Amino acid sequence: MKRFIFLVALLNVLIISTNAQNKTKNQLEADFEKFKREREQDFQNFKQKREAELKKMEQEYLDYYNEMTELKKHYVEKKEPEKAQTVQDIIDYENTIAKTLGYKIPERVKEKVEANTKSEVSKKEEVKTEAENVNVEDKKPEVSSSTFKPEAGTRDGIPVLTPLPKRLAKITSPFGVRIHPTLGRPIKHNGVDFGSGRGAEVYAASSGKVVLAQYNSTYGNYIIIEHNDGTSSVYAHLDKIKVSKGSPIRKGDVIGYTGSTGRSTGPHLHYEVRIKGIPVDPKGYLVETK
Ligand SMILES: [Zn+2]
Incomplete structure (x- = not known):
């Protein structure tokens, strides 16, 4: 009889501990599912934020492109051929880059410009005359710098290397x-x-392929390297170009001077x-140095 009671007691202990183990296992699985869902949500939020930010950067870029077109007209009207040519070279540079990278610059709806009797440029001129002594900083149009940052652990192909030796990589003019x-x-x-x-x-700044290596009257000798994930890097005013269009590139290769x-x-x-x-602002990409 004693033996029987002992066996029943042992069985109970076994059942209770198996239940406890199952409970812990179920709890762990539930926790893991919850963690996965949260991570997925975080990732989606991050993606949405990035997309919204890129859209904003795109709008600022298109405003800039439009401003260049207006500025060209302005200099032609004011009979300043040298400045008109400088702006035309900037427009050519943007058109060439867009074509090379497969970015379509949409035809701007110019309602805003047409609705006004004065162009954006002549309005700016007015501001200049009215407030000649005002600090330049105060007249700065709102252009925010991007907060894009390369993601940790996924640096492969993203331009994260500072393109100059560390001691020479001092930014003298920001984005x-x-x-x-x-x-x-x-x-x-x-x-x-x-x-x-x-x-x-x-x-x-990373591995990739040279998609352009040529001369522009404003930007001088310049190189474009296309990397993974749709990123690319541009290097301008070079004295010498050491690579040519189509060259495969590894991160850290000397491409020019x-x-x-x-x-x-x-x-x-x-x-x-x-x-x-x-x-986008390159500052957040200067992660590594050579
Ligand atoms: Zn510059």
Whole structure:
């Protein structure tokens, strides 16, 4: 009899512990499912935020493109052929990049411009005359810099390498609106400038393929490398180009040397990062140095 009671007790203990184990297992599975759902939601939120931000960057880029078109007209009307040519070269540069990267610049609906008797440019001129002594900073149009950041762990192909030796990679002109060095008016800067001096080695910010290596009268000798995930990097005002269109590139390869070709006030590197052809602030991409 004693033996029987002992067996029943043992059986009970076994049943209870199996139940407890099942409960823990079920709980763990539920927790894991919940964690997965939350992660998926986080990822979707992140994706949406990125897409919204890229849309905003695209709008700012299209505004810039439109402004260049207006500015060209303005300089032609004012009989300033040199400035008109500078702006035309900028437009050509944008058109070439868009075509190369497969980005379609949509035909702008010019309702806003047509509705006004004065063009955007002449209104800006007025502001200038009225407030000649006002600090330039106060007249800056609202162009925010992008907060795009390469994702950790997925750096393969994304342009994360600073394109110059660390000691020469000081940003002298950031992304966003600044006074254009040769046109002397506030215009959006689609990249960053590094005051590198002449002859510095320029590194490919990531692996990819050279899709353009040529000359533009404003940007001088420039190179575009297309990377994975629709990103690309642009290097301008180069003294010498060491690669040619179609060359496969590895991260860190020397692709050229800094200079002052095109319309430039001194030797420097103009560097751009684009997502699907749209310029974003390269600052967040300068993750690694060589
Ligand atoms: Zn620049």
